[in-house]
Amino acid sequence: MSDTKIQQGQQWLEKLLQLIALPASVTAEVQPEAEGGEGFWLKISHEDLSEAQIMRLIGERGANIDALQYLTNITLNHGLPKEEQHPFTVDIGNYRQKRLSELQAIADDVAQRVQATGEEEEIENLSSAERRQMHTFFKEFGNLDTESRGQEPHRNLVVSLKG
Structure with missing residues (x-):
């Protein structure tokens, strides 16, 4: 289940980036969460993006990347029972760290x-x-x-x- 879910997240985010004219590849990783369980990290590749595009994706005080993360979570977990939901973290250029x-x-x-x-x-x-x-x-x-x-x-x- 988790392999399919994380691949779905990766594909969804890549498609969204294409739609907003910022085509970039996305890598997906499963990482343990502090509360137990696992979280999915979707890392946007920044190698093919300009500094201005990266800053646009991050936004002021991280507002845009937070919005992308929110959209990712709400879309990919919509209608699923709580026990089947997985948290997605969206990152670019190690901004989150x-x-x-x-x-x-x-x-x-x-x-x-x-x-x-x-x-x-x-x-x-x-x-x-x-x-x-x-x-x-x-x-x-x-x-x-x-x-x-x-x-x-x-x-x-x-x-x-x-x-």
């Missing part, structure tokens, strides 16, 4: 400041997926709490001392 490193650095800096001052700190301009990742990062600090406040698109992550 680079952004993950940036988020980890932000989390470390904010944790240090909150622990030093005791004052809560708000982190703005994160996508919902990035906020989820940040919640996970902050779990490593046993003395910090996190919560999301506000309404999209102005929802922010708030970090404070437990207590």
